[in-house]
Amino acid sequence: MIAPLNSTSVSDRNACKAGLQPVSKWKAYTLAGYPGFMFILDPFLPGWQCYWAKQCLKTYPRKPNICNLDLHMSPGETKDLWEQSKERLRRKGPHKREAKSLLEKLRWVTLGYHYNWETKKYSPDRFTAFPVDLAYLSEQVTAACGFHQFKAEAGILNYYHFDSSLGIHVDESEMDYSKPLLSFSFGQSAVFLLGGQKKQDPPLPMFLHSGDIMIMSGSSRLLYHAVPRVIPNLEGGLLPSCLEHTSTSNNQHSEKDDWEICAKYLETSRVSVSVRQVLGVGQSFPVESDYEKIEDFQLSSYHQDYCMEKSEQKSVMSNVADSP
Numbered sequence: 001m002i003a004p005l006n007s008t009s010v011s012d013r014n015a016c017k018a019g020l021q022p023v024s025k026w027k028a029y030t031l032a033g034y035p036g037f038m039f040i041l042d043p044f045l046p047g048w049q050c051y052w053a054k055q056c057l058k059t060y061p062r063k064p065n066i067c068n069l070d071l072h073m074s075p076g077e078t079k080d081l082w083e084q085s086k087e088r089l090r091r092k093g094p095h096k097r098e099a100k101s102l103l104e105k106l107r108w109v110t111l112g113y114h115y116n117w118e119t120k121k122y123s124p125d126r127f128t129a130f131p132v133d134l135a136y137l138s139e140q141v142t143a144a145c146g147f148h149q150f151k152a153e154a155g156i157l158n159y160y161h162f163d164s165s166l167g168i169h170v171d172e173s174e175m176d177y178s179k180p181l182l183s184f185s186f187g188q189s190a191v192f193l194l195g196g197q198k199k200q201d202p203p204l205p206m207f208l209h210s211g212d213i214m215i216m217s218g219s220s221r222l223l224y225h226a227v228p229r230v231i232p233n234l235e236g237g238l239l240p241s242c243l244e245h246t247s248t249s250n251n252q253h254s255e256k257d258d259w260e261i262c263a264k265y266l267e268t269s270r271v272s273v274s275v276r277q278v279l280g281v282g283q284s285f286p287v288e289s290d291y292e293k294i295e296d297f298q299l300s301s302y303h304q305d306y307c308m309e310k311s312e313q314k315s316v317m318s319n320v321a322d323s324p
């Protein structure tokens with residue numbers, strides 16, 4: 001069903017500043033039986049998906065943002081994954097056995113209130129500024145969908161390759177479920193499963209293609225969902241054609257250079273960006289007792305030690321595998 005959009009709440013000029021077409025041109029849909037679920041088919045202006053994909057690969061993984069590699073590497077080693085990976089990615093051939101760059105080992109990045117994967121909580125002690133451009137994009141999209149004064153406070157970027165998947169889960173760590181959850185897709189396509197309120201409810205499968213935006217709100221805000229497969233884009237080329245118009249400005253040499261690296265990465269990968277408002281108006285984080293703080297700390301350090309051990313085991317294994 002066609003979704004009603006509020007095209008007067010986002011001027012064409014403001015949509016354009018976020019890299020979006022005028023809202024009147026968007027193709028947005030709802031799903032019968034899933035109130036609050038919305039799907040917008042690639043509403044980006046030509047060239048702008050490349051901008052957002054580059055932000056996800058070059059800018060957002062930088063410190064002070066947090067990523068999976070921080071669990072077993074020092075902040076110095078993960079300071080700038082792009083710089084450390086770009087030459088290896090540029091030279092990358094089609095051979096699977098080549099050693100992976102750090103960017104290819106990236107699985108997730110958190111922004112704003114950094115989600116704690118162990119405690120499944122956000123906390124005021126783990127906060128860094130949310131990227132202004134992504135907050136602006138999220139505000140335009142949510143306003144067009146009828147949500148006013150959405151504040152982008154936390155983001156999770158997931159980096160997928162053809163062998164990656166994301167298990168079934170519900171995003172319930174935020175404190176105000178009246179605020180929508182939005183998710184942007186870039187690169188290769190994915191099969192997305194939209195489940196029900198219970199884990200065992202049969203899911204509805206759908207494709208997510210590059211540029212698509214999904215909104216979970218209302219009674220769909222807390223539905224189970226998963227990404228079981230990443231698949232090559234259906235057009236058959238190495239990259240979907242919407243990623244072929246690179247220029248958002250006067251295509252300088254360095255931009256072309258950067259895009260060459262992004263394109264190489266995206267030929268075999270997909271990035272999703274989910275944006276959340278953590279606190280409702282007037283809400284604040286619950287005060288944790290000392291006991292809870294210790295428990296959270298123990299959980300996090302247990303996880304860190306566990307990951308260290310795993311990564312040491314893995315690096316021993318990959319050293320063995322990599323040796324001639």
Ligand code: SIN
Nearest residue numbers: 158183225227272274
């Ligand atoms: C998520 O559920 O957090 C991400 C979904 C996606 O990869 O599109």
